[in-house]
Amino acid sequence: MVAILIVAGALVAGGGCGSGDGDVATVTVFAAASLADAFADVEQAFEAAHPGVSIALNFAGSSSLREQILQGAPADVFASANEANMAQLVAAGVADAPQVFATNRLEIAVPVGNPAGVGGLADFADEDLVLGLCAPEVPCGELSRQVLTAAGLTPAPDTEEPDVRALLTKVEAGELDAAIVYVTDVLAAGGDVEGIEIASAADVVTRYPIATVGGAGADDVSALFVAFVLGGEGQAILRARGFAGP
């Protein structure tokens, strides 16, 4: 038993050493789950441009990340899917001067071939269809309800998913006739779902702010990463993944 503990301890310690040796600086980036694909690309491009810096990415729902950072998680940069979560970190004196680096809007996702013949937003009031939305507690759910309310619709969802990727999975599996997700999610699903544009959603966008955490200086590597995301190369990567400019 003690031997097992010693071996396990050695493995943990050994694993930890790898990132600390040499003169490689690590920037730990906490980013919203919807940024997973885009930020993986950004990481590659950034590390290619800055050989001395290594990026460690941690993806989760923006609210979970906010909670982790408030509890002292070692984040250098926070990229949130909405401004409310970032505002709480600023109010707590944890995040420094956030800047909006991308926007995203909603789209209807239907299974390939649109078997239920969903035509548009109005179908989300149809009791007979199997419909999904994000839960009102998470940003995409809040945004969906704004769009539906603006269109004068009372939605009849069969499920309110805690995150947008879970919602998308159910559309891909054909379990839902339609769901409201982000444009970037439809793009990320490749050919596994079809998107139907929501004309009125163009006015309702979610803004993604980014900030360094814990008072990084302007010449700090964390600030370097933020500048990279806001700069030409970072913005081009985000565009390719379906995000719009700030």
Add this chain to the structure above:
Amino acid sequence: MTDGSRRTRPPRVLLPFAAVGLAFLVAPLLALAQRAPWSNLGTLVTAPVVTDALRLSVVSAVAATGLSLLFGVPLAWVLARTAFPGRSLVRALVTLPMVLPPVVGGAALLFAFGRRGVVGGPLYDRTDFVLPFSIWGVIAANTFVAMPFLVLTVESGLRSGDDRFEDAAATLGASRWTIFRRITLPNAAPAIVAGAVLCWARALGEFGATVTFAGNLQGRTQTMPLAVFLALESDREAAIALSLVLIAVSLAVLVPLRDRWLR
């Protein structure tokens, strides 16, 4: 089973380890209680979202335990008492839902029993019945995740039991069904109760497979863990209050059971 007279003082070397183990398990719960919004706990825990979720959690966990007993005890018997080629493979397969991340388990359930699933597809075409997005889906997800706990516990109980009584009954001409009913089941009762308790507790806390397979809608599929998770997104105090309700309900069931059955 150990009765009171056989209890002894433990070897002294074990005590510090036991204490560390206990402290590690209890400290997070105490920290949770310390953060709890005790002053407005009453209003938080009587909200419809909580009572709906609690009812769904209890009903679906009890139903999942019932189904696990119905199918799991026979499965445990087969694994413990018969020899057939590939038995260790079957045992590994039974254990797999414990290893699988629940979210993956939920996706696998969708592919099998969803509207387009291998089993669910033909069922839907013939009867219009779908498991996802209903309480049946919640029960199915709970059973998938929790039944292995019952099967493994009962199997190990059957293995460690004395099967000479069964042999004696057989020599005296009792049928196999009578032996199972009158001897095997009563002898395995402590293991069956322990397995059922584990199974129920696991089902009560089930999150990943439930949300992936059955979805989340208040009053229909939203169980306590789902309500807690969503409350955490918007209101940490409400989330802690909900967790305390879940803990209280579990203790109310587990403490008397342990006293009565699991000494």
